[in-house]
Amino acid sequence: MPKLHRILLLVAASLMVGCSDPGPPVDADIIVVGAGIAGLAAAIDAGNAGAQVLVLDANSVGGGHAVKAGGFALVGTELQAKRGYIDTPDVAFSDLMAWGEDADAEWVRHYAEFSDRDVHDWLVEMGVKFNIIIPTPESSVPRFHFAGGRAVKVVVPMMQKALQMPTVRFLWNTRALRLLVNEQSVTGVVAENLRNGTAAKYRASAVILATGGFQSELAMVRKNWRSDRRFPERLLIGSGQFANGDGYRLAEQAGAAFVRMDHQVTFINGLPDPRTPDGSRALVTQNPDAIWVNSSGQRYVNEDASSKLVEAALFKQESATHWLIFDERGKKSFGVRDAPWLNAGTVNQEILLNPEVTQSASSIEELAIATGLPSRDLATTIDRFNVQVQSGEDSDFQRFGPDIQAPIPAEIMQPPFYAVQLFPTTRKSMGGPAINLNGQVLNATGQPVPGLYAAGELTGVAGINGSHGGSGTFLGPSLLTGRIAGQAAAANIPENPQPSIPTTQTVEETTKAEPFGPKDLEPLIQQARN
Missing domain, CATH: 3.50.50.60 (FAD/NAD(P)-binding domain)
Structure with a gap:
């Protein structure tokens, strides 16, 4: 119980x-x-x-x-x-x-x-x-x-x-x-x-x-x-x-x-609950050390922006779905909530190691193949993000920078690499x-x-x-x-x-x-x- x-x-x-x-x-x-x-x-x-x-x-x-x-x-x-x-x-x-x-x-x-x-x-x-x-x-x-x-x-x-x-x-x-x-x-x-x-x-x-x-x-x-x-x-x-x-x-x-x-309030970080037989119910996930990419393998929003902004941004995409992309180091920051069975062990076994939920690969090219994302675009996106992390400024979406009070995330460089597909999720009326x-x-x-x-x-x-x-x-x-x-x-x-x-x-x-x-x-x- x-x-x-x-x-x-x-x-x-x-x-x-x-x-x-x-x-x-x-x-x-x-x-x-x-x-x-x-x-x-x-x-x-x-x-x-x-x-x-x-x-x-x-x-x-x-x-x-x-x-x-x-x-x-x-x-x-x-x-x-x-x-x-x-x-x-x-x-x-x-x-x-x-x-x-x-x-x-x-x-x-x-x-x-x-x-x-x-x-x-x-x-x-x-x-x-x-x-x-x-x-x-x-x-x-x-x-x-x-x-x-x-x-x-x-x-x-x-x-x-x-x-x-x-x-x-x-x-x-x-x-x-x-x-x-x-x-x-x-x-x-x-x-x-x-x-x-x-x-x-x-x-x-x-x-x-x-x-x-x-x-x-x-x-x-x-x-x-x-x-x-x-x-x-x-x-x-x-x-x-x-x-x-x-x-x-x-x-x-x-x-x-x-x-x-x-x-209606619609969350955009819904992960299909692997314990729901028909896959209709969601868990809510987050990872401050990940980037979000759309179906074209490109970042499309400041991942730390308000729910008001990120929700609007997602629904402007060609397809209202996106992927969390992170590496082995970023896996430690991966969090999931909204179910009583969740703990460190079940998250690892039933979500991160579950190919029905999470794709993992030893290279970005292999990760792109596993997810169906465009390989060249995904690699370019991650390379650009890493360069911005090294420079200390996100010139694309202002997630971090010298005049922004926000932590600078780590680079996405340490294999294996992970991709978790997320979907819009109903929440509040x-x-x-x-x-x-x-x-x-x-x-x-x-x-x-x-x-x-x-x-x-x-x-x-x-x-x-x-x-x-x-x-x-x-x-x-x-x-x-x-x-x-x-x-x-x-x-x-x-x-x-x-x-x-x-x-x-x-x-x-x-x-x-x-x-x-x-x-x-x-x-x-x-x-x-x-």
Whole structure:
């Protein structure tokens, strides 16, 4: 079992041992669909406001895509002040608007104003310790914050908090199939237990959709692809397993309006996962001691440039694919992430020594033959790069030089030589159902859909990124929009809710699943497992 999976299960198990039996039926004041960072934030704040919250998630553990993510863009924090970084909401607003190009100004302003209080301080109160800030291309002031590593160190405290709350309950392995709608008001969901295939209705005064993006659903990716960019010959999947577009279909059923659906983050450093039978899923790779060459065997971009620039450069090539070229010395800098089985040994055996993934040869000419790249062009490219390294200046793409604060890479001279072909890879959605500053989903006339809220990547994090994803501008806004939706939904719960009126939708009535409680834990642990 992957280490992260074990951590989250152990957190849940240890906390539930001390909890009281949930007991009451599963209907709730608020249903949150999705237990990623946005859904957890919504559930915690709604539960803190006194609402009875039921969280449904198709996975068997919480955290969503956030467990694979990194840091948070935060403005005006104590850590920034300690490091001597003067950051203000006005500076952050200008940075984000310039980088995104068509970002939602109202939401960008809101995030710049309140990320310190409503994201940073809120997490610190849960025990999260931010101790790292790194500069990023889109920010004039360093504001990319990390809590000692990847965002799982933020997700786990949020899971702990939610699991300790008597007002918040979870149903795992439960996929929302459709919304219950009565006279245009959302009154609950129909959901399927993925373990036994049974379906049941779950009713509530409000539903918060926090299901994540659609980047693992290639049909949706293609349908919403940018009109000014050719769809790649091969596009790998680099998003979470459950980023399948469910939330979009649910919102559409309720009459939601959609915005920025063609705004998508596409990584260009996707390596086909050798453990995926059909080769459709990606690992993310990098090597600071490599060069990137196109199908003509030529460098085409500054390899250290921002994601915004390198993505645009790749899609201008005749074919949207490229190769990492490095030598035996550069092999030490080769890194791969996004799978729990990765370590130094497996990377070497299953990737670097795997001819289906990596080509190697004792000479550049042989490497060109193995890859199908033009031999003379590839050799000329590498020779020119080596000369530039020796001179200390990249006159072609300004990757390094006397006036550039960047390390000078090593020459590519020590055999064997390696070539790894990389492909565009889906990653994040930056469009979705339109929401207002209360997290309410809006219809085509700009009016709220009664009883329906949305948060996180499902909403394209409210358009804060515009056309270009930034560093930390998904996790932070996801958490903030989740909190906003949770608070607003809780504030609008009727004081004396009436029994739900049956909808015209039908579903085979089954016994509803009970939330997992301590009475269920011991027999589960004692079960034999394969």
